[in-house]
Amino acid sequence: MTGAARTRTGTGTGTGTAVRTTAGRVLRQVLLAVGLPAVVVAVWWVLSAGSTSYFNPPLSxxxxxxxxxxxxxxxxxxxxxxxxxxxxxxxxxxxxxxxxxxxxxxxxxxxxxxxxxxxxxxxxxxxxxxxxxxxxxxxxxxxxxxxxxxxxxxxxxxxxxxxxxxxxxxxxxxxxxxxxxxxxxxxxxxxxxxxxxxxxxxxxxxxxxxxxxxxxxxxxxxxxxxxxxxxxxxxxxxxxxxxxxxxxxxxxxxxxxxxxxxxxxxxxxxxxxxxxxxxxxxxxxx
Amino acid sequence: MAGRRLPAWGLGAAGVATLLVVVELAPRLGIVDARFLPPTSQILGALADRLGTGEFWVALGQTLTTWFTGLAISVVAGVVLGMIIGSVPLLRAVTASTVEFLRPVPSVALIPVAILLYGTGMASTLLLVIYASFWQVLVQVLSGAADVDPVASDTARSYRFSPLTRIRTLVWPTTAPYAMTGLRLAASVALILTVTGELLIGTPGIGKLLGVAQSSGAVASMYAYVVVAGLLGVVVNAVARGLESRVLFWHPSVRGERAA
Structure with missing residues (x-):
């Protein structure tokens, strides 16, 4: 009985960690995928915001x-x-x-x-x-x-x-x-x-x-x-x-x-x- | 079969001869309209005529200059960036989505932008050439760096190779065939975009002469320029391939062909 309980707790903790790491991994992947493009677009947006150049209009x-x-x-x-x-x-x-x-x-x-x-x-x-x-x-x-x-x-x-x-x-x-x-x-x-x-x-x-x-x-x-x-x-x-x-x-x-x-x-x-x-x-x- | 007795170059020559004869006969026999496809003899005549003009050689020089400049810049940038990004997992992960997004953006989308920014000069065409051929090299080098044999990689790690030794003895030998493929692809893509830029933007070169021949209805000259563009491409490929088999003499794909 103790053995069974221990096993159950054991698996429980295991799954909990697994869920946490999976969520972490997904979050990490999303950040990695979106990070650089977001930075690039933001830079373009900010740099071109006040642009009066005819050929290079603001991104907005x-x-x-x-x-x-x-x-x-x-x-x-x-x-x-x-x-x-x-x-x-x-x-x-x-x-x-x-x-x-x-x-x-x-x-x-x-x-x-x-x-x-x-x-x-x-x-x-x-x-x-x-x-x-x-x-x-x-x-x-x-x-x-x-x-x-x-x-x-x-x-x-x-x-x-x-x-x-x-x-x-x-x-x-x-x-x-x-x-x-x-x-x-x-x-x-x-x-x-x-x-x-x-x-x-x-x-x-x-x-x-x-x-x-x-x-x-x-x-x-x-x-x-x-x-x-x-x-x-x-x-x-x-x-x-x-x-x-x-x-x-x-x-x-x-x-x-x-x-x-x-x-x-x-x-x-x-x-x-x-x-x-x-x-x-x-x-x-x- | 005849193939057993004829050497490979003999068969190849027969293939070329077949093409020349077909193009000569098809318009003469009325299979295609001679106004649309002049016979081989007329095309070659127009070609010989063009070769005698200074205008042609100047244009050829301009085309080659644009092509080589663009290719050199994109190969150096592609290999260096590819090796760096490919061997650092974090960089790879951060840049993956951006590379994947920018790579399929067709370079010709930049034509209007290039015209507005740089007019019809060489810089316009160069922008197209570099944009298009850079990705060819980068993507190949990246997939080469990812293809490193895991056992060899682990071995290198347990022997504590320094990053430089690792790149020289492990990453580069794996990447080299990919990089050479990238170079070969980039060389022809760069030529495509050089001529395209000349044709559409009007940057001086072979493509521009072709455009002029088209608008003045000189069909035989037009074909002559197409032949020149094709031969240029053949030379480019041959040089790239020669370089490839020289650099990759140890690789199974090269060895197999040579032994046969």
Whole structure:
């Protein structure tokens, strides 16, 4: 009985400490995450507060115009629906095309030494062309419509994905490759279980780079010629010297970039759960 | 297969030849409109014509200067900051959210800001280049510093390595492949943004000439500049890769390719 009581008290204290440390840890994490950004924003706010500079309006003014500029009423007529949503949809469409084409081609090229040697110089050349340079050329073929923008985004996003997939497939553990061969894994099973799995951390790396290039191209394709879009709006504000509105657009573009990268992280964390778990187990469960 | 007999460069040359022939034939056979895609011979003709002008070489020099300056600044800053932040857990924790927030902010968002602040000069484009390529290096170096083998790390601790020895013998060898990847990525991203800045802002360089060719409807010249931009990128990649395999001669990915 004493033993049982002692045990119960023991566990009680244990849980209490655990709860306290968990709460402490969460608080600590929140502080760490919010601390520096809060300081930066505060410094910007204070430094720009009395700013009379035309190009560098006070942050309070920028924040004030933010709502009116992007979320005016009625909502379906606001710039957010008219400009931001089409931009993001074009980005996602181009990105999806690049992802599929890049991974398929990448596995094909990465798994055949001869094919890799044949295609590499040409791919290197196309990869090396700065994608924005293709905008004037694609404008010749496709005009200035939506399809031009999607193709621009897709061609820009393709190369990092393709290259990383090739590298990932090439860098597979030779032992695993030989094991797959020794077990006479079928072609489909080899691609699915060995190549895609083994290369997936690399593919994710490529996809992450592609996402940032895609956002750049989303904006650039609209800066050349467009009737709507986030990039178009920002340039329009700049050309008409609507400076606080321009800054609000720059901030919104940043926020869009951050949200997309958070979404990307959520998707890849789920897809790469096995890899992260493997790494974590190597770190001794920390 | 032919691949067994032909050496790798022979296959590569065949690949390039295929591309040249396809681009030559497609407009001549009417598969694509020759006003949109001139045959290879015309593009190369325009290219040769451009190469003969002083304007071209001046522009090339300007592009390379902007590119190299921007890249050098961001690589040095990225490696130094990345190693410092990556090896101090507290710094890493404090900066993580800020890095995560700023990194995805597209550099082109800064174009209007850069134009207002610096006009159309080199500084505008440099701002874009540095902003974009710095994160490439920093993020790679950070993930490299986090990838240090825990057993090796514990071993270093039990041998009481000084922080400097630790960085030199443990953190750097783990980080080096990541840093070199970062350098390679940053080199091409910097070139992309150099040309983009020239094209959109009007900073003097190859991109500006391309913009001029576009607005005057000189399609063959336009392709010639695209080829130049692409070749520039190929050279940049080749140099970065050569550097990578030289620095990382001990790394399995480099060794495997060489032995084969």
């Amino acid at each position: 003014v920028i924040v004030g115009t933010f709502g009116d500029t992007w979320f005016s009423t009625p909502f379906d007529q606001s710039r957010f629906v008219q400009d931001v949503v089409p931009s993001v949809l074009r980005l996602l469409a181009g990105y999806a095309v690049a992802l599929v084409v890049g991974v398929v081609l990448g596995v094909a090229i990465g798994s055949s030494r001869a094919f890799r040697a044949y295609a590499e110089p040409v791919l290197e050349f196309f990869r090396a062309i700065p994608p924005p340079v293709l905008v004037p050329i694609l404008m010749l073929f496709l005009g200035i419509g939506t399809s031009m923008k999607i193709v621009v985004i897709a061609t820009g996003c393709l190369w990092p994905i393709l290259l990383n997939t090739v590298e990932g497939v090439r860098g597979l553990d030779p032992v695993l490759r030989d094991t797959a061969r020794a077990y006479r894994l079928g072609r489909v099973a080899t691609v699915r279980h060995l190549m895609l799995r083994g290369a997936s951390p690399q593919i994710v790396t490529g996809a992450r780079q592609a996402l940032s290039i895609g956002i750049i191209l989303m904006v650039i394709s609209e800066m050349f010629a467009a009737k709507d879009g986030l990039g178009f709006s920002i340039v329009q504000f700049q050309r008409s010297f609507a400076i606080p509105e321009m800054w609000s657009g720059v901030i919104l573009l940043g926020v869009v970039g951050v949200l997309l990268s958070l979404a990307f992280r959520a998707v890849t964390d789920a897809a790469l759960g096995w890899y992260l778990g493997y790494r974590q187990s190597q770190h001794g469960g920390v």
